[in-house]
Every structure is written in structure tokens, then in C-alpha cells.
Amino acid sequence: MVSVLACAALVGGCSRAISGIPTTLGGYSTTDVAGLPAANGPSGPKEGAPESPLKVEGTDNGAMDKLARNAVADIDAYWTATFPKAFPGKRFEPVKRLVSYDSAGPGVQLCRENTAGVVNAFYCSSEDFVAWDRGTLLPQLNNSFGPMAVVTVLAHEMGHAVQHRAGTVTSNDQVIVLEQQADCFAGAYFRHVAEGSSEYFRVSTGQGLNEVMGVLNFIRDSPGDSDFRDGNAHGSAFDRVTAFQYGFSEGPQRCAKMDFNDVQNRTTLFQAWKPIQKADTDLPVDQQSLDAVEKSLRAVFRDTGAEPPKIVTEPKGCGSQRPTSPASYCPNTNTISLDMSALQKIARPPNKDAAATGYGDFAAYAQVASRYALAVQKAAGLPLDDEQTGLRTACMVGAWSGLLVEDPIGQRNPVGNLRIVPDDIDEGVSALLGEKSLIAANVNGDQVPVGFARVEAFRIGVQEGLAPCSTKYGA
Ligand SMILES: [Zn+2]
Numbered sequence: 256m257v258s259v260l261a262c263a264a265l266v267g268g269c270s271r272a273i274s275g276i277p278t279t280l281g282g283y284s285t286t287d288v289a290g291l292p293a294a295n296g297p298s299g300p301k302e303g304a305p306e307s308p309l310k311v312e313g314t315d316n317g318a319m320d321k322l323a324r325n326a327v328a329d330i331d332a333y334w335t336a337t338f339p340k341a342f343p344g345k346r347f348e349p350v351k352r353l354v355s356y357d358s359a360g361p362g363v364q365l366c367r368e369n370t371a372g373v374v375n376a377f378y379c380s381s382e383d384f385v386a387w388d389r390g391t392l393l394p395q396l397n398n399s400f401g402p403m404a405v406v407t408v409l410a411h412e413m414g415h416a417v418q419h420r421a422g423t424v425t426s427n428d429q430v431i432v433l434e435q436q437a438d439c440f441a442g443a444y445f446r447h448v449a450e451g452s453s454e455y456f457r458v459s460t461g462q463g464l465n466e467v468m469g470v471l472n473f474i475r476d477s478p479g480d481s482d483f484r485d486g487n488a489h490g491s492a493f494d495r496v497t498a499f500q501y502g503f504s505e506g507p508q509r510c511a512k513m514d515f516n517d518v519q520n521r522t523t524l525f526q527a528w529k530p531i532q533k534a535d536t537d538l539p540v541d542q543q544s545l546d547a548v549e550k551s552l553r554a555v556f557r558d559t560g561a562e563p564p565k566i567v568t569e570p571k572g573c574g575s576q577r578p579t580s581p582a583s584y585c586p587n588t589n590t591i592s593l594d595m596s597a598l599q600k601i602a603r604p605p606n607k608d609a610a611a612t613g614y615g616d617f618a619a620y621a622q623v624a625s626r627y628a629l630a631v632q633k634a635a636g637l638p639l640d641d642e643q644t645g646l647r648t649a650c651m652v653g654a655w656s657g658l659l660v661e662d663p664i665g666q667r668n669p670v671g672n673l674r675i676v677p678d679d680i681d682e683g684v685s686a687l688l689g690e691k692s693l694i695a696a697n698v699n700g701d702q703v704p705v706g707f708a709r710v711e712a713f714r715i716g717v718q719e720g721l722a723p724c725s726t727k728y729g730a
Pocket residue numbers: 411412415433434437
């Protein structure tokens with residue numbers, strides 16, 4: 256996040272109307288995942304599933320290749336059945352070859368590239384084949400996220416095969432459009448698995464999909480590296496999860512509609528409002544930053560008419576109300592009390608290698624914003640502890656975030672003097688995929704149990720602003 260001290264000129268000249276983005280389909284409740292019941296349960300290969308006879312070149316016949324082969328067989332079966340309905344008059348043909356290689360072994364020539372050291376999985380469009388690194392990438396995904404992570408990556412690569420067969424992309428399309436569409440097609444396939452229709456795999460709509468979204472978060476573009484116009488952009492975590500959710504909720508037809516404009520209107524790989532040094536984009540958790548955050552919350556929620564809550568930096572009792580960490584909202588006194596050291600821990604920059612790692616500054620301030628959103632809900636007469644409270648809260652935190660973007664998502668005007676940089680929203684996504692965030696939690700700190708719903712509510716707020724937070728997630 257960046258605090259902007261003198262930005263009257265920047266903000267003054269751009270009063271455009273709020274333009275609506277079409278709403279997504281599906282249910283919006285804590286017991287519903289895009290129309291499917293929310294449930295935890297086993298995810299992974301089905302017991303007693305067959306071994307696919309598909310031929311894999313270069314295979315070592317190990318566990319990773321078997322998993323990948325069964326995944327491709329299952330994805331083939333899905334597209335064989337779905338393709339003619341989604342793209343009338345067309346038939347799905349499996350890819351010409353499947354190739355396994357070991358990035359740590361002797362290199363082989365694939366798609367005009369030597370595979371030595373190439374920790375990747377890819378679709379080669381010029382020769383119509385899918386290849387994967389069984390030595391490093393697949394075991395890494397499997398060990399970090401479970402077997403469905405391998406299926407996720409192959410569903411994405413097969414999504415590229417689908418787009419070339421369906422003709423939903425042209426050679427002029429930007430990489431980001433191709434990548435977003437492949438994530439979307441992967442989401443469409445995962446709905447079929449979540450519905451229980453897959454021969455080989457199952458995935459729970461709770462923890463199972465949470466892990467799949469965790470994979471997309473893990474393979475996101477490094478923050479600040481590129482904006483979406485760059486030739487190598489694959490999407491932020493927000494973009495990738497969004498595309499996956501579109502495919503899951505609305506099916507392949509939604510994916511087919513993806514083009515440059517569609518992506519441009521919602522990507523969070525936007526250009527930062529001015530060139531900023533990476534080191535300058537994390538606000539320390541201190542009184543000065545907190546004042547800037549409070550001002551921005553007041554500005555964003557001013558039109559709701561809610562009386563702004565007091566924000567204090569020491570613990571405050573609240574009768575019988577259970578306190579929550581790192582921020583606690585007391586409805587009776589309309590006060591938010593903060594645990595600054597807990598906030599500072601969350602604000603540590605994410606670092607996969609460090610023992611004590613946080614989510615980044617935005618994730619910390621989003622916890623504060625979530626308690627502010629409770630004050631707004633209280634003023635509107637909404638319950639603070641029912642099933643929907645956490646979703647409304649995530650949506651409102653998303654709406655606040657979306658209004659801090661200088662390069663406006665959905666052509667909205669930025670509000671106040673605080674701006675976010677492209678990786679801030681991904682810090683929010685990471686925190687939402689975790690177990691202990693308040694961003695999608697009610698006044699008692701109970702987080703909405705289903706990650707898909709948490710991320711979806713936040714995303715809708717980012718994309719559409721405040722209005723749907725009460726209409727879609729009404730009490
Ligand atoms: Zn791709």
C-alpha cells in the first residue's frame with residue numbers, strides 16, 4: 256500500500272459514473288458453492304479407479320506419471336462429452352502426444368526447447384502435445400498441495416488444447432487472455448469433478464477447492480514483475496482464482512467470452528499509479544499508516560451514513576463479547592481495538608522460505624477494514640453474527656480495496672489518499688485462503704468455512720463495489 260500525500264490533481268479530474276459489471280451466477284451463501292452444497296471430505300484419486308491406458312512417452316511408470324496420465328484421461332473424457340455442447344458443431348480430439356520428462360535428468364528436445372532444468376508443464380500448440388516435469392514440478396505440487404494440484408495444472412494445460420480446438424483464441428491474443436481462459440476451462444472441469452461425475456477423481460467443495468485455489472495462488476505471477484500487457488503475464492492470484500471461479504460457476508461458455516477487454520476490466524496486474532520502488536510499497540504498521548487507513552475507510556464508507564467507529568490501539572473490554580485478534584469490534588461502544596504486534600506479524604512480507612512469514616501490509620490492514628465493515632453493517636441494522644455476516648464483510652473489504660486502485664477496475668474512481676499496488680490484493684487472497692483471517696469473519700471471529708465462498712465474496716466487492724455486499728449477501 257502507498258499513502259499518497261498530494262494527489263488532488265490525480266483524483267480531481269476523473270469523476271466518471273460507476274459502471275456495473277455483470278454479476279456472476281450461482282448462490283451466495285455459506286452453505287452453497289456456486290450451486291453445489293458446501294462440504295468437506297476426501298479429495299484425490301478415487302479408490303478403485305481404473306488405470307488409464309494412455310500412452311506417455313518418456314515415462315518412468317512412477318506414481319507421478321500415473322497420476323498425470325489418469326488426470327489427462329479424465330480431462331479428455333470431460334471435454335469429449337462437453338465440447339460439442341459448449342461449441343456446437345465441433346468435436347474434441349485428444350492431444351497427439353503426452354510426454355513425461357525429468358527436469359533434473361538429461362535434457363530432451365521438446366517444442367523446440369531443451370528440457371534440462373525446465374521445471375514446468377506445458378502445452379505445445381505447434382505440435383499439439385502436453386508435457387510435464389515428473390522429476391521436480393509434479394512431486395513439489397503433490398507434496399505441497401496434494402494430488403489434485405497435479406490435476407489442476409494438467410487441467411490448465413489441457414485448457415490450452417481446448418482453446419486451440421474451439422477457436423476461442425487467435426494468434427493475436429495476448430498471453431494473459433490465453434492463460435486466463437485456460438484457468439477458466441480448468442474451473443469448468445473441476446465443477447464436473449466436484450459434482451461427483453469424474454471416473455478418476457473427487458474434490459470436496461470445501462477444503463478440496465481451497466487447495467486448488469491455493470495452487471493457483473502459488474503459481475501466480477510474481478507481484479510487481481509485469482503488468483497484464485506484458486507478453487509473459489499469467490495473471491495475479493486474484494486474476495487466476497477469478498478465472499477459475501468463472502469456469503466453475505458459469506461453465507465453458509463464460510471462458511469462451513474472455514478477450515482482452517474482459518481481462519483488462521478486472522485484472523489486478525494493473526499499472527501502479529506511478530513507478531514505485533518495491534521497497535516503498537509496504538506501509539509499516541504504525542500510527543501514521545493507521546491514520547491513513549482510517550481516513551480511507553471513512554471516505555469509502557461515508558455514503559453509507561454509518562457513524563465511523565473509534566479505532567484504538569490497546570485492548571478494550573466489551574462486556575460479554577468475545578474479543579478477536581488482531582482486531583476486535585465492540586458494537587456497544589462502536590470501537591475497534593487493535594493488537595498492534597499481531598497486526599505487525601501479519602504485515603510481514605510473504606516469504607516462502609522464512610519461518611516467521613506474514614501476508615503483507617495489505618492483509619494486516621484488511622483485518623482492520625473487516626472490523627470497520629462490521630460497524631457499517633451494525634448501522635444498517637444487519638446482524639453481526641449470522642451465517643452471512645462473514646460474506647458481507649469480505650465483500651465490503653473487497654469494495655474498499657477496489658476503490659484504492661488508481662487504474663480503475665470497472666472504471667470506478669479511486670477514493671481518498673491511499674493507493675494499493677498490484678500485489679496488495681493478492682495478499683488479501685492469500686489471507687482469505689488461510690485459516691485464521693478476519694476478512695471473512697463475523698463479530699465473534701468465526702470465519703466462513705468455505706474458501707471458495709470467502710474469495711468469491713471478496714472478489715465481487717473488488718469488482719462491483721459496495722452495492723452487491725448487502726443485496727447478494729442480505730440477511
Ligand atoms: Zn498456461
